[in-house]
Amino acid sequence: xxxxxxxAADVRTRLRTALAATTARLGEAGVPSPSADARRLLSAAARxxxxxxxxxxxxxxxxxxxxxxxxxxxxxxPLQLILGRAPFRHLELEVRPGVFxxxxxxxxxxxxxxxxxIGELRTVVDLCSGSGALGAAVLDEYPDARVLAVExxxxxxxxxxxxxxxxxxxxxxxxxxxxxxxxxxxxxxxPVDAVLSNPxxxxxxxxxxxxxxxxxxxxxxxxxxxxxxxxxxxAVLAWAARLLRPGGVLVMEHADVQGPAARxxxxxxxxxxxxxxxxxxxxxxxxxLARRTPGESPAEDERLSR
Numbered sequence: 001x002x003x004x005x006x007x008a009a010d011v012r013t014r015l016r017t018a019l020a021a022t023t024a025r026l027g028e029a030g031v032p033s034p035s036a037d038a039r040r041l042l043s044a045a046a047r048x049x050x051x052x053x054x055x056x057x058x059x060x061x062x063x064x065x066x067x068x069x070x071x072x073x074x075x076x077x078p079l080q081l082i083l084g085r086a087p088f089r090h091l092e093l094e095v096r097p098g099v100f101x102x103x104x105x106x107x108x109x110x111x112x113x114x115x116x117x118i119g120e121l122r123t124v125v126d127l128c129s130g131s132g133a134l135g136a137a138v139l140d141e142y143p144d145a146r147v148l149a150v151e152x153x154x155x156x157x158x159x160x161x162x163x164x165x166x167x168x169x170x171x172x173x174x175x176x177x178x179x180x181x182x183x184x185x186x187x188x189x190x191p192v193d194a195v196l197s198n199p200x201x202x203x204x205x206x207x208x209x210x211x212x213x214x215x216x217x218x219x220x221x222x223x224x225x226x227x228x229x230x231x232x233x234x235a236v237l238a239w240a241a242r243l244l245r246p247g248g249v250l251v252m253e254h255a256d257v258q259g260p261a262a263r264x265x266x267x268x269x270x271x272x273x274x275x276x277x278x279x280x281x282x283x284x285x286x287x288x289l290a291r292r293t294p295g296e297s298p299a300e301d302e303r304l305s306r
Contacts, residue, residue, distance in 0.1 A: 076211035100221035102133035132160030139168025191245035203229035241271035244292035
């Protein structure tokens with residue numbers, strides 16, 4: 001066996017040992033997907049995007065670097081924060097501490113937009129943008145579209161700008177503002193073709209159990225306000241009714257138990273037709289879809305004029 005073969009065999013042995021030990025350690029720590037996370041951490045420690053089976057050399061500090069990464073994940077720090085990025089549809093988004101981490105289930109909102117939008121999508125508004133995931137996906141998949149993203153948190157608004165610019169340079173704009181107040185710059189954007197939103201919607205008593213969520217996602221991005229968690233979603237509905245052109249579509253994510261309440265809120269707001277609840281890929285009610293009716297805008301929600 002040549003020295004190169006010996007070296008490659010040694011690398012494979014080190015990787016197998018590290019993968020088995022890391023998977024076991026993460027499993028003992030309660031990580032939901034220990035094997036998948038272990039592979040991602042090994043790749044990060046190896047400083048590669050190549051499949052691990054193709055590697056024939058490793059950095060000198062591979063084991064030390066891996067130990068530092070695994071220790072963080074074993075403490076239930078989200079994998080995305082450890083790696084500094086999160087996959088979302090066709091993109092790798094930048095993520096930062098203190099900003100809501102995009103979830104795979106939210107990706108379906110863009111498919112629903114594609115399925116239900118009528119006419120061209122020239123201007124899309126992303127309300128409660130967080131990391132900018134939805135707006136960035138629109139810019140990536142609709143090369144002629146422009147996105148206006150609105151986010152109340154300054155750090156999240158800054159990250160949204162980064163991810164929008166990476167996905168569609170020059171076609172995204174970020175407004176740092178509170179949907180519960182009057183926002184002249186947002187009002188001036190009307191009419192728009194679509195509104196997407198993954199707002200905070202968790203009721204106050206429904207405390208998330210996962211350490212990754214409750215310890216690392218900002219509470220402002222989780223809890224929607226009011227007894228039912230729908231105070232911020234109702235503001236999204238009010239703005240969507242105000243902004244959308246006739247026939248324009250709203251896609252808003254909500255908790256799987258909030259379908260009826262979200263539909264009722266949309267009907268109470270007025271200005272919408274074809275109001276429906278749509279499931280995620282697991283069959284759980286997850287999205288409100290509503291189309292803007294023809295005619296004049298309904299009376300604005302009084303909260304927007306305070």
